[in-house]
Amino acid sequence: MDFFMQGLSQVANIQTILWMAIGSVLGIILGALPGLTATMGIALVMPISFHLPTATGMGLLLAVYCGAVSGASIPAILLGIPGNPNAIATVEDGLKMTKKGKAGQALGGAVVASFIGGIGSLLCLVFFSPLIAKATLAFGPAEKTTLALVGLVIIASVSGKSVLKGLFMGALGMALSLIGTDSFSGALRIPFASILGHTPLTKGLDLTSSLIGLYGISQVLLSAEHLTKPAAEIPDVKIDHIFPSFRKVCSMWKIILASLGIGTIIGAIPGTGASIAVFMAHDTARTITNASNGKLEELGTGCLEGVFAPEVANNAVTGGALIPALSLGIPGDSATAVLIGALMVKGVNPGFQLFSQNMSLVYAIFITMFIANLFMAVFQLAGVRLYPKILKVPEKILMPLVLMLSFIGAYAIAGQATSVGIFNMGVALAMGILGYFCKKNGYPFSPLVLGLILGSMFEENFRRAVKLAGGNYMTFFTKPICIVFIAFAVFSVVFPIIRSRKKASK
Amino acid sequence: MLGDEIGGDPGGMIIPLILGIFMLASSFYIFLTDKKTQTAEKKMDPVDRRLFLSVLIISILYAALSRFLGFLLSTSLALYILVFINLNLGLGKDCIKPFFFGMLISEAVLLAVYTVGRTITRSMTIASRNGSLSGFFASSGAILAVTAIAAAALVFIAVFIARKALPKASSSDKVNSAFSAGMISLISTQALYLIFKQLFLVNLVSGLIGW
Numbered sequence: 001m002d003f004f005m006q007g008l009s010q011v012a013n014i015q016t017i018l019w020m021a022i023g024s025v026l027g028i029i030l031g032a033l034p035g036l037t038a039t040m041g042i043a044l045v046m047p048i049s050f051h052l053p054t055a056t057g058m059g060l061l062l063a064v065y066c067g068a069v070s071g072a073s074i075p076a077i078l079l080g081i082p083g084n085p086n087a088i089a090t091v092e093d094g095l096k097m098t099k100k101g102k103a104g105q106a107l108g109g110a111v112v113a114s115f116i117g118g119i120g121s122l123l124c125l126v127f128f129s130p131l132i133a134k135a136t137l138a139f140g141p142a143e144k145t146t147l148a149l150v151g152l153v154i155i156a157s158v159s160g161k162s163v164l165k166g167l168f169m170g171a172l173g174m175a176l177s178l179i180g181t182d183s184f185s186g187a188l189r190i191p192f193a194s195i196l197g198h199t200p201l202t203k204g205l206d207l208t209s210s211l212i213g214l215y216g217i218s219q220v221l222l223s224a225e226h227l228t229k230p231a232a233e234i235p236d237v238k239i240d241h242i243f244p245s246f247r248k249v250c251s252m253w254k255i256i257l258a259s260l261g262i263g264t265i266i267g268a269i270p271g272t273g274a275s276i277a278v279f280m281a282h283d284t285a286r287t288i289t290n291a292s293n294g295k296l297e298e299l300g301t302g303c304l305e306g307v308f309a310p311e312v313a314n315n316a317v318t319g320g321a322l323i324p325a326l327s328l329g330i331p332g333d334s335a336t337a338v339l340i341g342a343l344m345v346k347g348v349n350p351g352f353q354l355f356s357q358n359m360s361l362v363y364a365i366f367i368t369m370f371i372a373n374l375f376m377a378v379f380q381l382a383g384v385r386l387y388p389k390i391l392k393v394p395e396k397i398l399m400p401l402v403l404m405l406s407f408i409g410a411y412a413i414a415g416q417a418t419s420v421g422i423f424n425m426g427v428a429l430a431m432g433i434l435g436y437f438c439k440k441n442g443y444p445f446s447p448l449v450l451g452l453i454l455g456s457m458f459e460e461n462f463r464r465a466v467k468l469a470g471g472n473y474m475t476f477f478t479k480p481i482c483i484v485f486i487a488f489a490v491f492s493v494v495f496p497i498i499r500s501r502k503k504a505s506k
Numbered sequence: 507m508l509g510d511e512i513g514g515d516p517g518g519m520i521i522p523l524i525l526g527i528f529m530l531a532s533s534f535y536i537f538l539t540d541k542k543t544q545t546a547e548k549k550m551d552p553v554d555r556r557l558f559l560s561v562l563i564i565s566i567l568y569a570a571l572s573r574f575l576g577f578l579l580s581t582s583l584a585l586y587i588l589v590f591i592n593l594n595l596g597l598g599k600d601c602i603k604p605f606f607f608g609m610l611i612s613e614a615v616l617l618a619v620y621t622v623g624r625t626i627t628r629s630m631t632i633a634s635r636n637g638s639l640s641g642f643f644a645s646s647g648a649i650l651a652v653t654a655i656a657a658a659a660l661v662f663i664a665v666f667i668a669r670k671a672l673p674k675a676s677s678s679d680k681v682n683s684a685f686s687a688g689m690i691s692l693i694s695t696q697a698l699y700l701i702f703k704q705l706f707l708v709n710l711v712s713g714l715i716g717w
Contacts, residue, residue, distance in 0.1 A: 051706040162540075168532045175525045182518035189518060217565065224561040225554050227592055397686070400588035401694055403561070404581055407568060412702050416709045418573070425569045432565070459521045471514030 007363025010055035011371070019052060020368065023060040024375035025383075027067020032387050034075055035223055035395065036402070037084040038068035039335045040215040044402070046208050046342050047409035054346045054361060059368035061342055065335055066372040069274065069314050070114035070380055074387050077106045077307070078237060086314040089278035093299060093306025098237055100302050104384070108242030109304045111380045112249065113256075113311035118373035120260040120312075121267065121319025125326075126366050128268075132327035133355040141465035142476050146485035148458040151330035153489040154270045156447040163496050166447045169438065173451020174458065180204030183460060200423045207341050209410035209424040210431045210452055214445060215338070216406035217432025220399045222439055227396055239385050244304055251296065255285045255309050263313035267320020273333035274317040278310035285309035319369065326350050326362065329457070330450075337449045344453065345413075406432070553595055560591050576713020577703075578695060582616050583609070585691035593683035601680050608684025615664045616692050617715070620699070623657045624717065627704065650704045657696050665689055 010016075023045065030041035041064045049057030072083030077094035090110065097106035139147065152174070156166030180203055182189050190196045200206075249256075259281035266277035282299070289296040289305055297303035321332025322339075329350040331337035340350055348354060348361065355362055380387070410428035414421035438445065469475035476482045550558065564584050572580040586609055594601050627649055634644035642648050672685055702708040 048701075048706070051708075162536075164532050164536060168529060168536065171525045171529050171532075175522060175529065178522055178525075184515065185518055187518060189522065221558065221561060224558040225550060227557050228551060228553050228595055396592035397589055397690060399561075400585050400592065401690070403565065403588065404585055404694065404698070407565075407572075408577075408581070408698055408702060411572075411710075412706065412708045415707075418709055418711050421709075422569070422573050422711075425572070429565055429569050433562075462521065463515055463517075467515045469514065471516070473516075 003359040004363045006360035007055070007365075007367055010053070010360065010364040011059060011367045013056075015052070016056040016059050016368070017371070019048075019056055019060045020063040020371055020375055021379070023063030024067045024372065024379050027064035027069075028071035028074075028376065028380050028383070028387060029067075029390055030064065031068035031071025031083045031086075032074040032390055033393065033398065034081050034083055034391075035219065036068075036398075037215070037219075037335075038065055038072075038086070039333075039338055040219055040402075041065075041068045042335055042338045042342070043208075043211045043215040044405050044409055046211065046338065046345075047412040049342055050208065050345060050413055051415075054343075054348060055364035055368065057342065057346065058339075058361075058365050059371065061339055062365070062368050063372040063375055065339070066114075066118055066315065066318055066369075066376045067379070069318055070111065070118075070311070070376050071387070072314075073110035073114070073307070073311055074107065075391055077110060078103060078388055079391065085273075085275040086278065086317075087310070088275060089282040089310035090307055092282075093302055093304075096300075096302025097304070097307065101238065102241075102302070103237040104239040104242045105244055105304065106307050107239065107384050108381065109244045109307050110311045111377055111384070112244060113259075113308040114315040114380075115373055115377040116256055117260060117263055117312035117315030118318055118376065119370070121264045121316040122366065122369050122373065123319075124264045125319040125322050125369070129323050129327040130355055130362075132323065133352045136328060136352045138481065139352075140479075141461040141468060142479050143481045143485070144461040145458060145465055146476060146482045146489070147328060147330065148454045148461070150485045150489040150492070151270050151324075151328070152447060152450050152454055152458075154492045155450050156444075157492045157496050159444040159446040161442060163493055165443050167493070169443050169445070170447035170451045173448040173453075174455035175451075176205055176210070176448075177452045177455025178459060183456065184463060200420045204456075205452070206410070206413060206424050206427055207452060208345055208413050209427040211338050211341055211449065212406045212410050213428035213431030214435040214449065216402055216409075217428055218435030218439060220403045220406070221432060221436040223395055223399045227399075231394055237388070239388070242381065242384055248304060249308075252305055252308055254288050255296070255305055256312050258284045258288065259309045259312035260316050263316025264320035264323075266313075267317035267332045268323045270324060270330050270332055273321075274314040277313045277317050281309045281313035282306070315373070322365075322369070326354065326365070327352075329454075331453075334446045334449060337446065337453060341449075341453055556596055557592065560597075561588065564588055572713070573711050574713055576715050577710035578616060578620055578699065578715055579613070579713060581698065582613060582691045582695040585694055586612055586687045589687035589690050590683055593686060594680065604680040604684040608681075608688045611668075612688030612692050615661075615688075616695060619657050619660045619664070619692070619696060620715070621717070622660060623653045623696075623700075626656050627653050646704075650700065653704065654700050657700065661693060661696065664692070 027041055030036045031038060042061050045060060045064050049060050052060065069086050072087035073090050073094065074083060076082040076087035076090040078098055080091050080095040082088045082091055094106050097103065152170045156170040157163045159166055179190055179201060188197055188202060190201055262281045262284060263277045266280065285305055286299045289299055296305050299306045321336040325331045325336040325340050329340065331340050343350060348358065406428055407425050410424040411421035414424055435445065465475055466473060564587060568580055568584045590605055591597055597605065630639060630649045630652060633639040668685060703710045
């Protein structure tokens with residue numbers, strides 16, 4: 001209870017509430033604008049969070065995260081274009097409801113569903129993450145090495161079409177994270193050390209600048225390729241009867257519970273993310289409605305059930321993805337990977353250390369997560385008639401703003417050191433160009449980001465484990481937990497390959 | 507770097523070496539097997555290519571020149587150029603005049619707003635140190651708020667005058683896009699300056715604007 005009160009005191013101040021309110025509105029807007037993702041929003045806001053107290057900064061980032069996931073439903077319902085992949089499954093019934101003149105009910109229903117999903121998954125986060133963190137007490141350097149490996153391999157194998165491309169990106173991320181100074185010997189590990197050895201690169205690639213470049217600048221470059229395409233027309237729809245009836249919501253309890261469970265579990269599996277959860281929830285809802293003997297409306301006909309299922313699931317992913325992120329340091333999706341990065345920039349390492357040494361911060365994160373969901377619901381409902389107008393902001397104006405924000409964000413991380421700031425801008429630009437070519441050629445991002453985050457932890461624990469074993473590399477195959485993790489990593493690589501070969505042979 | 511033989515540390519080269527070998531081998535395999543996607547790739551439209559290149563070149567120039575030009579000039583110029591080019595899908599011959607005219611005006615207004623804002627901030631800070639200002643008005647939050655209000659008022663006046671003058675000068679799309687680009691660059695640059703410089707005390711480079 002003491003920790004809870006300490007956590008509450010970190011959050012219960014006007015600064016935190018104000019920044020979270022700004023973050024929530026910003027998140028909804030970012031989510032609503034097609035092409036801008038929750039991860040990109042978090043990456044762009046990260047430099048601001050860097051200048052705030054840790055709990056306030058996390059609150060801001062979580063508010064952007066929850067807002068962006070929920071805000072994606074606005075264009076999905078009104079235009080049939082999801083703001084980001086989280087709302088793909090909302091399109092079918094959402095757009096049909098708009099065509100039926102029920103846009104208000106669809107938008108309102110999506111907010112209510114998002115709130116239920118967010119709060120439900122938060123309860124799971126509060127319950128499970130301390131338990132999982134406690135289990136990691138049994139982890140030594142060898143176990144931590146294989147845990148990082150398994151997290152990276154799972155993400156690499158599920159985040160793209162090609163397992164090898166995913167693994168390549170993971171390895172590239174790890175290699176980039178090792179640039180700088182060897183943490184054991186203090187020796188430089190930089191290519192062209194005679195030139196680059198005199199630059200801020202000796203301290204390694206700045207994580208925040210790299211993330212800003214990967215998610216912000218690369219998207220600007222990609223968008224520049226299709227600015228000539230005409231923008232989607234925004235229909236003038238009447239938005240009224242926003243709140244779905246309480247009876248209607250209660251009648252969907254099976255859909256809500258199933259979607260909540262799917263969203264939380266899928267979110268907790270590293271690398272999967274909301275785009276998978278929403279389709280699974282949609283399919284499950286279809287089964288439930290078919291078996292309801294007409295009590296529930298049939299999915300695909302423009303009904304609230306078809307909006308509720310994916311919207312509960314995608315916001316349930318937010319809490320689910322934070323479970324492994326906070327307790328193990330392995331993010332559930334790319335957005336939580338950036339959140340972990342933000343924590344690490346602040347000198348906070350997720351895992352058992354966080355739960356044992358900084359429990360008040362953990363409670364502060366839980367409380368801010370609750371406030372983030374509350375603000376998301378309040379601000380999205382309050383502005384339900386206003387947000388559709390934001391969709392009229394053209395990409396031609398939006399993208400230059402995102403570009404400048406990316407550069408200044410990367411610069412601002414350095415604070416007073418202008419040389420480092422300018423260097424960070426260069427890092428962001430280089431990573432943006434790298435990200436652009438990766439996206440163009442089907443190389444997934446998430447493994448690269450996770451490699452950047454986990455690289456140094458992996459190396460540090462690997463070397464410590466081998467050193468403790470007196471130079472014996474077989475130490476990883478003598479510990480039961482390590483063997484389980486290695487088996488899991490091998491399975492995650494082999495299974496998708498076998499599955500794709502079977503598909504190809506059919 | 508190669509590790510200590512007695513302590514058993516594998517050294518700082520082992521992981522980079524393994525990663526390097528893996529990346530080399532996998533890239534070779536991908537190069538051999540992934541030819542389909544390379545040939546199937548669509549060619550970019552010439553206008554799109556021009557827009558993409560302009561974004562790329564301006565980004566590189568921004569990162570390279572911002573130290574020399576300073577935050578205000580480089581950011582407002584980059585924003586102005588990008589928005590103008592995007593709105594007109596390029597920079598044709600008929601765009602040159604409104605482009606430069608709009609750029610000059612927006613930069614002049616930006617410098618005026620900055621100078622007034624800076625003077626207010628400096629005067630209030632000195633007054634608070636001297637003890638002429640006390641209580642809430644001596645706080646950094648109050649100084650920021652007053653500066654922001656003054657800057658917003660000046661921007662509003664500038665936009666109002668420009669709106670009044672615009673129809674008389676011309677009502678062409680190019681002039682309108684120059685106006686939009688100028689307004690966006692002015693407001694955004696000022697907002698970013700206030701947030702990062704005055705709220706978070708980030709040392710934004712002053713460059714050519716030394717006052």
